[in-house]
Amino acid sequence: MFRVCLVQKRRYFDSMFLMQVSQRLRAEPGIQEAAVLMGTPANVQILKGLGFSSPELEGAGPDDLVVAVAGASEDQVRQALAKLEGWLQAGRAAAEGAPKTLVQALAHLPEANLAVISLPGWHAGREAKNALEHGLNVFLFSSNVPVEEEVALKRLAQAKGLLVMGPDCGTALVAGVGLGFANAVRRGPVGLIAASGTGAQEFTSLIHRAGSGISHALGTGGRDFSDAVGGLTALTAFSALVEDPATEIIVFLAKPPGPETLARLAAHVRRSPKPVVACFLGVIPERVRREWPGRLTTTIDEAVVATLELLSLPRPPFLSGDPAALAALAEEERKKLLPRQRFVRGIFAGGTFCYQAQLLFHLARVPFRSNAPLSEEYALLNPLRSEGHTLLDMGEEFFTQGRLHPMIDPTLRRERILAEAEDPEVAVLLLDFVLGYNASPDPVGDLLPALQEARERARRRGGDLLLVASVCGTEADPQGFARQVERLENAKVRVFPTQAQAVQFVLTFLGRRA
Amino acid sequence: MSEAKTGVQRLLREGPKAINLGLKEFAEALAAQGAKVVHVDWSPPPPEAQELADLLEKLL
Known part of the structure; x- marks a missing residue:
């Protein structure tokens, strides 16, 4: 493998543009890893973690552009770098004539x-x-x-x-x-x-x-x-x-x-x-x-x-939930699961959704862990490893350093869904989908294949997976509220009209409504 | 109404007419909603300029 890590002093691009450029670079022939980032201390750490090092990287500052590429051969890496320079210059040229201050x-x-x-x-x-x-x-x-x-x-x-x-x-x-x-x-x-x-x-x-x-x-x-x-x-x-x-x-x-x-x-x-x-x-x-x-x-x-x-x-x-109907629904879902499937894993893009879920768990006296805990007693030791009921804020700093927010970039949520599906004790995945301007053009489509794969894994063990979701948005949003909900429902995801109701359903399923 | 209140009130009454510094997508979303917006092709100021500004800040 051939690795390059270059630093260009005082060259700035915004994080969204750099993420798009990094993705294009990774799709080039022979390229195994690629990151184009501003040289903040957190980003430099990420690159070191990926095995990149150079004397220049040590001296990189937050206003410097860092390009790290690993590929099968030197030739392929050089070709990819040449393309990258073209994309960067095109990005600047698009802003030609725009005010600078x-x-x-x-x-x-x-x-x-x-x-x-x-x-x-x-x-x-x-x-x-x-x-x-x-x-x-x-x-x-x-x-x-x-x-x-x-x-x-x-x-x-x-x-x-x-x-x-x-x-x-x-x-x-x-x-x-x-x-x-x-x-x-x-x-x-x-x-x-x-x-x-x-x-x-x-x-x-x-x-x-x-x-x-x-x-x-x-x-x-x-x-x-x-x-x-x-x-x-x-x-x-x-x-x-x-x-x-x-x-x-x-x-x-x-x-x-x-x-x-x-x-x-x-x-x-x-x-x-x-x-x-x-x-x-x-x-x-x-x-x-x-x-x-x-x-x-x-x-x-x-x-x-x-x-x-x-x-x-x-x-x-x-906004008028029917507790008896929820209880009946929970009972029906319970029958599909194995006795050892007990735990809830909430994987949220919205910080407030993670917070509100914790609040309702707390009020229902259901202990849980979180990487953004309501209070210290609920702190999750390692954000990468769930314990018992775990409610994760995927927009928290640990997960967003050097990346875009999970409302735009679904990669880490997708990976986490599949990781949770490996745990035979997991019963419920609880999710939020946030629509609107500047969010992903298709939040449901981003995660649906991973949710289906996760359920398939649970079924191979003889059980099932209860998928519970809420969608935040309106019909006038670019993604269309009804369309997003319908695709979840077609995939047998239980969708609730508000996030609080989705959480209340999960608590009903646990026999502990708040 | 005092002059102090005018800035916020003007924003609420007229709706946003924005200068965008940072993510270009934010300017595009504003334009898509029919708001007036100008995007700045921003770069970090040279370090000397930053130091001078910080120094002035301390002196004034």
């Missing part, structure tokens, strides 16, 4: 009111500050922005009457337009302020499917409700929604806030002329229950139901 771009669009930033974390903060100084609101998708920098950006935004959504903000809907991972949702009276991306996607999609709509869904980033940040974005967003004529009801969706942040939010909610619903995902401490002046819910489904009630809208049939 934020200031140049403003000359093209002087009426701009927002900067959408998904640069690497170590550059993102500086560009966000620059955008604020030019009077732009910021949607900051990037993660790895230090909390001190987040607070400084949000204080600057506050002083300028601007909004910073993020860092680590996956989703927003502004006047019907989706930013980042967002679903095609009709406009309506419900305003959302959300710390979680997939949580916002599930809530807005369910409101749409229930017949209502969203005025704006504003993201805050995951840390905003902690006392370290103090709800700076949440408060700005709240004031904006209070004054927004299209918004009739305001909903908060976050983990339970820190004590100081809670007090601050509660003071604003008390004075609010519009009704407020809070969905604080997590074990809600007594002080939060005592102090919160509005409606308080703990699952996304409950928040949707509370919102519909405030709008005097009927509860749609898909």
